[in-house]
Amino acid sequence: MNESINSSMKWRYFKQTLFFGIVRLSFLIIALALGGLLLYIVINGIGVINLDFITTMPTDSMTRGGIMPAIVGTIYLTVGAILIGLPLGVASAIYLTEYAVQGRMIRIIKIGINCLAGVPSVVFGLFGLGLFVVMLKFGSSILAGSLTLGFLILPTIIGAAEEALKAVPQTFREASLALGVSKWQTIFRIVLPNALPGILTGSILGVGRAAGETAPIMFTAAAFFTAKLPESIFGEVMALPYHIYVLATAGTHIEETRPMQFGTVLVLIAVVLGIDLLAIIIRSRMRRNKRW
Amino acid sequence: MDANMIISLHNVNFYYGPSRALNDISMDFPEKQVTALIGPSGCGKSTLLRLLNRMNDLIIGTRVEGKVLFEGKDIYDGHVDPVEIRRKIGMVFQKPNPFPKTIYNNIAYGPKLTGANAGDLDALVEQSLKQAVLWDEVKDVLNKSAMNLSGGQQQRLCIARALAMKPDVLLMDEPTSALDPISTAKIEELIEELKKNYTIIIVTHNMQQAARISDSTAFFYIGNLIEYNKTEKIFTNPDVKQTEDYITGRFG
Ligand SMILES: Nc1ncnc2c1ncn2[C@@H]1O[C@H](COP(=O)(O)OP(=O)(O)OP(=O)(O)O)[C@@H](O)[C@H]1O
Ligand SMILES: [Mg+2]
Numbered sequence: 001m002n003e004s005i006n007s008s009m010k011w012r013y014f015k016q017t018l019f020f021g022i023v024r025l026s027f028l029i030i031a032l033a034l035g036g037l038l039l040y041i042v043i044n045g046i047g048v049i050n051l052d053f054i055t056t057m058p059t060d061s062m063t064r065g066g067i068m069p070a071i072v073g074t075i076y077l078t079v080g081a082i083l084i085g086l087p088l089g090v091a092s093a094i095y096l097t098e099y100a101v102q103g104r105m106i107r108i109i110k111i112g113i114n115c116l117a118g119v120p121s122v123v124f125g126l127f128g129l130g131l132f133v134v135m136l137k138f139g140s141s142i143l144a145g146s147l148t149l150g151f152l153i154l155p156t157i158i159g160a161a162e163e164a165l166k167a168v169p170q171t172f173r174e175a176s177l178a179l180g181v182s183k184w185q186t187i188f189r190i191v192l193p194n195a196l197p198g199i200l201t202g203s204i205l206g207v208g209r210a211a212g213e214t215a216p217i218m219f220t221a222a223a224f225f226t227a228k229l230p231e232s233i234f235g236e237v238m239a240l241p242y243h244i245y246v247l248a249t250a251g252t253h254i255e256e257t258r259p260m261q262f263g264t265v266l267v268l269i270a271v272v273l274g275i276d277l278l279a280i281i282i283r284s285r286m287r288r289n290k291r292w
Numbered sequence: 293m294d295a296n297m298i299i300s301l302h303n304v305n306f307y308y309g310p311s312r313a314l315n316d317i318s319m320d321f322p323e324k325q326v327t328a329l330i331g332p333s334g335c336g337k338s339t340l341l342r343l344l345n346r347m348n349d350l351i352i353g354t355r356v357e358g359k360v361l362f363e364g365k366d367i368y369d370g371h372v373d374p375v376e377i378r379r380k381i382g383m384v385f386q387k388p389n390p391f392p393k394t395i396y397n398n399i400a401y402g403p404k405l406t407g408a409n410a411g412d413l414d415a416l417v418e419q420s421l422k423q424a425v426l427w428d429e430v431k432d433v434l435n436k437s438a439m440n441l442s443g444g445q446q447q448r449l450c451i452a453r454a455l456a457m458k459p460d461v462l463l464m465d466e467p468t469s470a471l472d473p474i475s476t477a478k479i480e481e482l483i484e485e486l487k488k489n490y491t492i493i494i495v496t497h498n499m500q501q502a503a504r505i506s507d508s509t510a511f512f513y514i515g516n517l518i519e520y521n522k523t524e525k526i527f528t529n530p531d532v533k534q535t536e537d538y539i540t541g542r543f544g
Pocket of ligand 1: 351
């Protein structure tokens with residue numbers, strides 16, 4: 001009797017240890033892969049990083065000098081994409097969750113949005129080329145590139161905003177409506193402010209994507225080389241991901257510029273993390289006295 | 293009854309989709325009195341309450357038949373704005389539901405956005421909190437989050453928030469069921485005080501509470517109004533056997 005209880009406990013203990021072991025191992029593999037990747041980039045790229053590298057124009061057919069215009073360009077494009085994607089995405093999510101009568105039509109639209117999230121980015125690039133660059137005659141420009149990237153991150157933002165809006169307790173809406181406050185005022189004064197931290201969290205994913213994609217800006221915004229910074233939103237820009245692509249594939253100095261390529265990758269990662277950090281700081285500010 | 297009737301229901305049916313939740317209800321609510329709605333769970337008390345300020349409109353697929361008159365006008369008439377109705381007929385919910393804002397802003401929210409009573413907000417906030425007997429407890433922390441208050445304080449804050457709109461009627465759906473006995477006693481005292489100026493319609497599962505605070509009591513059973521009379525009469529000598537069984541705890 002005692003024997004069998006003992007052995008069944010042992011078996012259970014063994015299973016538990018095994019299971020935790022597997023979970024730990026998976027975590028370790030991911031951490032190692034990620035750490036290894038970062039380490040590899042840092043080791044190869046850190047050598048070229050200095051103040052000049054991030055503050056000066058490229059020289060000698062881009063084999064020397066800095067990458068300042070690409071940094072500036074990527075920041076312009078990413079901020080532009082957020083300015084376009086965030087309001088549009090939040091507005092769509094508000095319509096989908098707060099106004100639309102839930103039914104088959106809305107379900108189909110939501111599936112469509114999810115599919116859009118999986119469309120290869122080069123398709124967005126061609127779409128941007130066709131619509132913004134050619135048809136609307138924006139040319140290859142910050143505007144066209146931001147619009148294209150804005151559309152690229154739209155599904156991410158809509159998804160994040162929908163989740164965040166749904167997480168706002170129904171009792172808040174009822175409390176506001178029962179006071180005789182109109183529906184749209186309830187949404188703008190109660191629902192949206194409480195959903196905003198969640199919207200930002202989800203949108204961070206979109207920011208990384210907007211900053212890092214090459215294909216969507218290749219035809220719509222990015223220049224191989226510009227001698228000076230753009231003067232308006234109709235100007236072309238250099239951008240970090242495209243610059244890396246150019247250095248690594250085009251020209252005759254591919255091997256020679258290897259350290260610069262890694263340095264540029266490192267800067268790109270830093271820019272993305274910087275924007276994320278900004279979003280996180282804004283979010284924690286907003287959350288300060290919003291607990292429920 | 294001698295009092296003026298502020299709300300009257302004439303042959304009201306209510307449907308959630310195909311299923312009927314209220315059957316042919318006709319009743320009048322006297323002005324500046326407390327009316328209690330009692331009955332077993334699922335009999336339609338909340339449905340009736342939410343029908344009176346058109347909160348049921350928010351649920352898709354609901355339908356009302358019959359007439360619901362507020363001060364003589366049918367609130368389900370085509371050109372009546374439900375938002376206007378809700379300003380005159382306030383509501384307090386079962387679970388206290390303050391906004392995640394400061395105490396001050398919880399009260400000021402409604403008047404500010406609707407432009408009603410927006411003259412002197414500070415005075416209005418103070419007056420509303422005093423009416424809800426919460427002022428002395430919170431006057432020094434008006435700019436602190438309302439989420440830090442106790443459950444009973446939160447519920448009084450919700451009452452103050454509703455009062456700040458200067459409604460005529462206050463609907464309360466089991467306002468004390470989530471509260472401890474002391475907070476409950478405070479809210480009951482408060483209701484006694486408020487009925488001088490407001491018509492109060494309250495849903496409760498607590499028979500003693502209904503007996504203590506209400507002037508009239510209506511007993512519902514599966515969507516039907518079984519008996520409606522002076523509270524004294526209902527609790528001492530009800531006309532219908534079902535009512536007696538319910539209030540003496542023989543079923544429900
Ligand atoms: N949103 C809804 N959709 C469909 N049916 C509903 C909905 N809300 C309530 N009902 C149904 O209507 C009937 C009356 O419900 P109601 O909430 O009014 O009862 P109640 O008397 O308030 O009960 P309780 O004392 O438990 O709060 C019940 O049969 C319930 O299942
Ligand atoms: Mg109820």
